[in-house]
Ligand SMILES: CC(=O)N[C@H]1[C@@H](OP(=O)(O)OP(=O)(O)OC[C@H]2O[C@@H](n3ccc(=O)[nH]c3=O)[C@H](O)[C@@H]2O)O[C@H](CO)[C@@H](O)[C@@H]1O
């Protein structure tokens with residue numbers, strides 16, 4: 001199938017979509033199954049590419065993965081075994097999740113091979129924190145042209161470790177290594193995103209002992225064995241916010257079934273400040289949030305992306321499209337990734353007026369100030385968007401391109417839309433259901 005989507009924009013998106021388990025939890029919980037000696041079960045798993053990649057990697061390592069009823073995945077890790085480098089490398093460059101297999105595979109096999117990582121191209125995305133922590137746990141890490149080889153001849157042992165920055169992936173790496181390491185691990189400056197807390201819930205179900213203290217300190221008491229788990233994942237708050245931003249940008253009205261207020265409070269405050277309206281529906285048979293554009297002008301805002309409980313960086317790109325329709329100058333200071341504004345060039349080509357700056361334009365100077373990265377954006381609106389040809393650069397930027405094409409009058413050809421499947425389940429069917437005029 002061609003991966004060009006023809007989008008005939010200009011009409012409001014109206015209707016209902018459903019979000020399922022979060023991409024950024026489901027894939028990690030799948031990795032955790034390797035640590036257990038029993039069967040694990042996960043409900044409400046979305047059909048997205050990152051899930052397929054992790055499933056492929058687990059199967060290569062002997063985990064039997066099967067589909068249960070609608071959206072249920074079942075994992076049997078009783079025969080975990082080494083996989084060939086060439087087979088693993090089929091998945092090179094496709095996702096960031098393989099790095100999280102280090103701890104579980106070292107515990108089960110004493111060895112791990114990790115292919116080149118993928119993920120969105122939004123900055124350097126180093127893994128120095130991961131490797132430093134793994135070495136401290138007792139792993140030997142060897143870098144080779146084909147990927148990373150790790151071994152742990154003396155097993156893994158608990159550590160005291162402080163992250164320079166509360167990295168989500170490094171926190172998960174340390175959790176997955178520490179739960180079965182000998183002794184206690186104390187992690188300071190840990191990330192505490194809701195997806196991490198949900199991963200801790202998964203690990204606790206398996207038998208782990210993990211204490212989340214105040215001030216970003218997590219203490220993990222290593223245990224000798226873990227079992228399987230049954231888990232309904234936290235809903236995807238990034239996808240939910242993406243649809244909310246789409247409703248605002250297209251002057252539409254979308255009920256996002258599955259969206260949960262507690263995980264989205266920071267987004268909801270910003271959405272309301274811009275002039276969007278929402279209603280949380282907790283009624284039986286409800287369970288979701290309705291987002292709509294109430295008519296009239298939207299208001300410009302200033303915001304900074306940050307670690308939880310700040311404004312998520314992954315909410316940024318779709319929201320900027322909505323901000324291009326707000327009245328006045330909005331400022332967005334991106335403090336999590338140094339290169340997450342590349343996509344604004346395409347929006348400008350469509351008529352948006354977005355300038356990017358090297359300075360920290362938010363209230364707080366961040367790590368990227370004076371380093372030459374254009375990590376602050378000023379968005380002047382409202383701008384009339386017009387159709388054009390677009391090339392999808394990565395997942396969230398891709399979704400923002402799609403929203404812009406849907407908000408613009410006329411026909412846009414959006415190239416490379418398959419990338420969006422990495423994190424948005426059935427996005428074309430969902431768009432069609434919302435009344436979008438799209439065709440491959
Ligand atoms: C699959 C997944 O869950 N992806 C999410 C995860 O990515 P990911 O786990 O890759 O993001 P991190 O939180 O690790 O990255 C945050 C910052 O820390 C830096 N860093 C990270 C690790 C390291 O070893 N060294 C280092 O310097 C990164 O370059 C970045 O500037 O959290 C991000 C921040 O919420 C989200 O945008 C991604 O959607």
Ligand SMILES: C=C(OP(=O)(O)O)C(=O)O
Nearest residue numbers: 096119120314395396423
């Ligand atoms: C940056 C993202 O994901 P990943 O870490 O998988 O690239 C994202 O989901 O927006």
